[in-house]
Amino acid sequence: MATDALAAPATTPAGSPRRKGGIRGNENVTGWLFVAPVIVIVGLFVLLPILMALWVSLTDWNGQGSPFTGKVPFVGADNYTRLFTEEGLARRDFMTSIRNNIYYVAIVVPAQTALALGLALVVNNRMLKGKGFFRSAFYFPSVTSSVAISVVFLFLFANSGAVNQLLGLFGIDGPQWFSDARGVLHLLLGTVGVDNPPAALTDGGPFGLTWWDWLAGPSVGMVSIICLVIWTTSGTFMLMYLAALQNVPVALDEASTLDGATRWQRFRHVTLPMIKPTTFLVLTLGLIGSWQVFDQVYVMSQGEPAKTTLTPAYLSYRTAFRDFDYGRGAAISFVLFLIIILLTLVQRRIMADRDEPRRRWWRRTGEGS
Amino acid sequence: MAVLTERPAAPVRRRDRGARTLVNRFLGYAVLVFFALVFLYPFVIQLGNSLKTQEGAAANPLSPFPDPLTFAGFERIFAGTNFPLWLGNSLLVTVLVTLGRVFFDSLAGYALARLRFRGRAGLFAAVIAVMAVPGVVLLIPKFLVLNQLGIYNSYAGLIVPLIADAAGVFIMKQFFESIPVSVEEAARIDGASVFRTFWSVVLPMARPALITLTILSFQGSWNEFPHSLVSVQDPHLFTLPRGLADLVSGSLGKGTQYPLKLGAALLATIPVAVLFMIFQRYFVRGANEGADKG
Structure with missing residues (x-):
């Protein structure tokens, strides 16, 4: 409700009829003066950099001198074709990073959404006490430093670390998390007897990776990063769900109980439809966020083992700052930028479509109660 | 019922x-x-x-x-690493960035909410657009600009790019629009300048939003890692997250000295943890604010 209260006045016309006359005379100048510092900072460090990087992605700059002199070779779209069409290590690495990130997204987004919703439902239960404490406990990991938390998880998932000790209590021999490059899907196939890949899958595949490689699933090393991220992000999304659940009218829930609906039916046909906009928000924010995973990879694995935790964000950094191939690094950034902007546009589009009927609905219940 | x-x-x-x-x-x-x-x-x-x-x-x-x-681990943190230096740098960066964001973002937010000037609608659309720019794709671009401006590897490079942000402007604009105009109108009629009205009439009313923004900025800049990665190189300019990352991946190597690493990470977590305990509801508000802007 708070968000609606903040958003509502935005739709009213900016100036009331009273706002005329002398005291408003110099607002043109004052207005620009007030926004000037932000324009300078954001322009210099967000917009200008994007243009500069676009230029660099079309060159072969190696980090020496300025990239904006005539001496830097202009290579056109070469850096981009190296990522998509030219056979070679550049494409192999890039496609591997895309594969890794797809599996990462495919697990992180559904898992954190389900966990966030589950936790919100339990915390929102009217019969339980101590909600405040539990809400804070679940949310706390989200506010801490990603680097500091990654250090903790390095220790938890170490070979003789807490996770493996815990697994040991159940008689499970834990893997060597950060040196295990085997894909989870390959491992699963192994348990049903498929140890050697069928020839049909190793012969070829799209973009320089074999089908067998594409179908590897996240590596064991990646699983530890996935656990960390689900653990840190669920709390934030739980808060969004909590805000949404608190807006579901209690009367509706009670009414459906009297009508004989089971708990599952009530959840499925009353609660879930009511919080659909939030689910959509959580899913898309999750999608957008999980294409940006960087800090955890940097601290925990640096793309290892065997490049199975390489992500486009980390690869672009490494290509530029470790291999000094700034052109290709910038090109990778732009492809990633495109992916994320596309997701954002889709999200804003659908949210805008949904917003109207939702607003009207709030207003109606507001008048009714 | x-x-x-x-x-x-x-x-x-x-x-x-x-x-x-x-x-x-x-x-x-x-x-x-x-x-x-x-x-x-x-x-x-x-x-x-x-x-x-x-x-x-x-x-x-x-x-x-x-x-x-x-306490050997903690002793080695202070005797054997640059921890005190990182701590100092982090404090400096965080304080300056937070002050900058609170001041500049409120100014711009107020202008966008209340002042009528040419290009205002376009500017607000730009703020919304900039919020969608994902931080990680700016790693190389930011390095290019800092390098070109000659502030790579300096405190200026570490701090200046962060002292204003679009999300903060958005939060402040939304808040200013939710408070009644009448009070400021009265001040303006009494002859106060726009800045005077903003500073001594509007800002005091905006306390909840200012606290939210202060906390978001503090937490954001205290935990900030990628920016320090591409803006400085000199170990004397490392902030805590950068120093920690260096400790884990670089100088000490993997798999050893866990008590020390965990202790250093713990010390780096404490300030935000304390802030979280005191100002919890503002953190919650900030999280939902983030949801709203999406």
């Missing part, structure tokens, strides 16, 4: 429901406690192991009780 539930079938159903409620409650608490452990126990382990010897941490990492207990 009470009236509604009084139906003929109620007596039978109610006893039934009483038992079910008890089971539900028990299950509810079981789930809550289990997940509270999942979310908090890693911090307990972190604290426990930072006080262990290296052998103790390797032998029984799951136990929160150090045996034998030692």
Whole structure:
């Protein structure tokens, strides 16, 4: 409700009829003066950099001198074709990073959404006490430093670390998390007897990776990063769900109980439809966020083992700052930028479509109660 | 509601429901406690192991009780690493960035909410657009600009790019629009300048939003890692997250000295943790603010 209260006045016309006359005379100048510092900072460090990087992605700059002199070779779209069409290590690495990130997204987004919703439902239960404490406990990991938390998880998932000790209590021999490059899907196939890949899958595949490689699933090393991220992000999304659940009218829930609906039916046909906009928000924010995973990879694995935790964000950094191939690094950034902007546009589009009927609905219940 | 539930079938159903409620409650608490452990126990382990010897941490990492207990890890943090320096840098960066954001973002937010000037609508659209730019794709671009401006590897490069942000402008604009205009109008009619009105009439009314923004900025810049990665190179300019990352991946190598690393990470977590305990509801507000802007 708070968000609606903040958003509502935005739709009213900016100036009331009273706002005329002398005291408003110099607002043109004052207005620009007030926004000037932000324009300078954001322009210099967000917009200008994007243009500069676009230029660099079309060159072969190696980090020496300025990239904006005539001496830097202009290579056109070469850096981009190296990522998509030219056979070679550049494409192999890039496609591997895309594969890794797809599996990462495919697990992180559904898992954190389900966990966030589950936790919100339990915390929102009217019969339980101590909600405040539990809400804070679940949310706390989200506010801490990603680097500091990654250090903790390095220790938890170490070979003789807490996770493996815990697994040991159940008689499970834990893997060597950060040196295990085997894909989870390959491992699963192994348990049903498929140890050697069928020839049909190793012969070829799209973009320089074999089908067998594409179908590897996240590596064991990646699983530890996935656990960390689900653990840190669920709390934030739980808060969004909590805000949404608190807006579901209690009367509706009670009414459906009297009508004989089971708990599952009530959840499925009353609660879930009511919080659909939030689910959509959580899913898309999750999608957008999980294409940006960087800090955890940097601290925990640096793309290892065997490049199975390489992500486009980390690869672009490494290509530029470790291999000094700034052109290709910038090109990778732009492809990633495109992916994320596309997701954002889709999200804003659908949210805008949904917003109207939702607003009207709030207003109606507001008048009714 | 009470009236509604009084139906003929109620007596039978109610006893039934009483038992079910008890089971539900028990299950509810079981789930809550289990997940509270999942979310908090890693911090307990972190604290426990930072006080262990290296052998103790390797032998029984799951136990929160150090045996034998030692402060050797913490002593080495202060004697053997640049931790105090990183701490100082982090404090400097965080304080300046937070002050800058609170001031500049409120100014711009106020202008966008209240002042009528040419290009205002376009500017607001730009703010919304900039919020969608993902931070990680700016790594190389930011480095290019800092390099070109000659402030790469300096405090200026570490701080200046962060002292204003689009999300903060958005939060402040939304808040200013929610407070009534009449008070400022009165001040303006009394002859106060726009800045004067903003500074001594509007800002004091905006306390909740200012606290939210202060906290978001503090937390954001204290935890900021990628920016320090591409803006400085000199170890003397490292902030805490950068120093920690260096400690883990660089100088000490992997797999060793866990008590020290965990201790350093713990110390880096404490300021935000304390802030979180005191200003929790503002953190919650900030999170939902983030949801709104999406």
